[in-house]
Amino acid sequence: MALVACLALPFAVLRPNRIVAGVSHAVWSAGGFGLLLVAACLAGAVASVATLRRRGSWLLAAASAITVVLAWALGAAASTLLRGAAPFARVSIGGGAWLALAGAAVLWFAGAHGERGRWALGVSSSVATLGLLGAGAFGGLGRLSIAVEYANQGPQFWQLVGTHLAVAGTALGIAMVIGVPFGVVCARAPRVRAVVLAVVGIIQTVPSLALLGLLIVPLAALGLPGIGPLPGIIALTLYALLPIVRDTYVGLAGVDAAIVDAGRGMGMSRSQLLLRVEAPLALPLVIEGIRSAAVLVIGIAAVVAFIGVGTLGQLIFLGIGQTADDLVLLGAVPMVVLAIAADGALRLLSRALVSPGIREAAS
């Protein structure tokens, strides 16, 4: 399907300048690389049908091949299309190319799921990364519109990424410090649980922009600014609370009563029971809660750009304001990458921390 899409839909778009709509070009505009890309997509399709669920390494190989060839093909297309065009002309990534990339991602995740050995994962990701970097340096990928936007932003881009991570990370950290104990209290005291879960649940239903607006009032009463990093972090923390509190509570409540009884009957104190028995058993769910919170917070951190915090959201709002699609992408794509990275890191953390005795049951 990705193959068909990649052939039928426009591959690259040539525009006279960064704002106005442009002319679509098919995959052939990339010349030889275009043919290669079609071949790689074909290989991916074959691999996915032939090795369904069996050898993940073939899927990984196909995915990295598609990614690398796609990057070079886009670079080639950009170079070809811009040859002889006006100086302000831009080449954007077309729908076909996006779909091919999405297809590669699907293949990659399917392969990563089926592959038990780690080396195939490592090799395929390094090949894809090297291929991308190579295309960026030598293959003309740097001439695509999104890369031009990146170059225009310069060091400010990385500053935005840094702020984005700092704001999201701080909020997540505070939410963990507050949320986990609240989850424990919820598991211990049914009356408190009803109140706490209701409150964090209600917070979750408030739209993010509305929450930022609402926060101005109490902050002003305390003599604190209603814009800037402080309210931003407060809002993000509030959003992160629900998954963390809820999953900590569910994790603890799910511990088999007989296990707790055995622990008590052998003379464990309340805190020993919590630390040595209940916490390790609830850990998979606690980490799961933190994972959901992390992904959520990385997303919502874009919105706090509205109150003057320099997150990646700033690029998105700027891009929308200027109707510069590729600037929007420059903000959105790294956010997706950050969310996926955080998700993956916390999954790995879970693997490392959760006892092998309960690992399978937890996932």
Add this chain to the structure above:
Amino acid sequence: MITLEHVSKHYGETVAVDDLSLEVAQGEVCVLIGPSGCGKTTTLRMINRLIEPTSGRILVDGHDVTSVSPEQLRRGLGYAIQSVGLFPHVTVAGNIMTVPRLLGWDRPHMQARVQELLALVGLDPAEYSDKYPRQLSGGEAQRVGVARALAADPPVLLMDEPFGAVDPLTRERLQAEFARIQKELRKSVIFVTHDVDEAIRLADRIALMRDGHLQQYDTPEALLDHPATKFVHDFMGADRALKRLGRVRVSDVMRNEVPTMQDGSGAETMAQRASCAESRFVYIVDAGGRLEGWFDCVAFREGRVARDAITSVDWREAAVRPDTSLKEALSRMLGQGFRSIAVVDGDGRLLGDVALAGIEETMTAGDAYITHAGGEPEVDV
């Protein structure tokens, strides 16, 4: 020694345990039995203060259980429950080390203890130490549960239907092992069950409860022969002569000298050898003495070909062990339709056999009711 003095537990209107007084002597097994909801678990859990009594006093070795903190008390009382409650995130060794760890033992001491206990409950330490509970069968988990309860060598063991959740064959093995371990360790045990046969087999004394009241507290023989109330009589069951067999072990009546022959000598040779045997069955064993089957001389003489007179069996199913109860042996014998059953050790080596005649002898010697057929004992109601 464990003493309960006028202990009661009320839950609002419900009286779970009513004015219970009970004394368990050092090294004795007291089995608490009674219908579901009669207060057995409540009684047990009041001893280690998982439940606080409404009134009354409980002493362990002369000390009031409330004289120390509940945690300290419990670390000195072994505790095993039906659902086992092994910690799933900890290895078998780690589970067994729970109480020693709470008591602050040093590591080499704990590891040596794990080895010792696993061997005691019949699990190979090298194989089982590092397994996780989910990798164990029900019977293995129960063994680990018992090992964990014994870890810090507590003088008292509290067990709530510890063999309630396993299949009958495994339960039979676990009971036999428990009897062996108890003979060796001589703990003061309070053992809750609702299985009369289990109670008769394991108890030095049985405490029969009903609706929170103690009905009778005496030896299994006394409860069978002199039930104090009609309820006791009915609860112990009508097949009391049969039940008493639960207290005798196969090794007490088994015949050690049995005719055997080695496998592999061919059916015809076997037939010749068997023809001069006195008994009807000649057991067939392999080179290592493991039971493989038997040769039926009568069937052979009746003109069948030698091959048809041979029965091949799996010793795990067709034989009993020396520590099996006679009741179990009898029921297996009848279930298979034979008048005798082979006895093997844990590796399947033939040790002897038990015949129906031998069991009959035991019953008549030990039980007057058998001889006066149909004679029911007088019951005071």
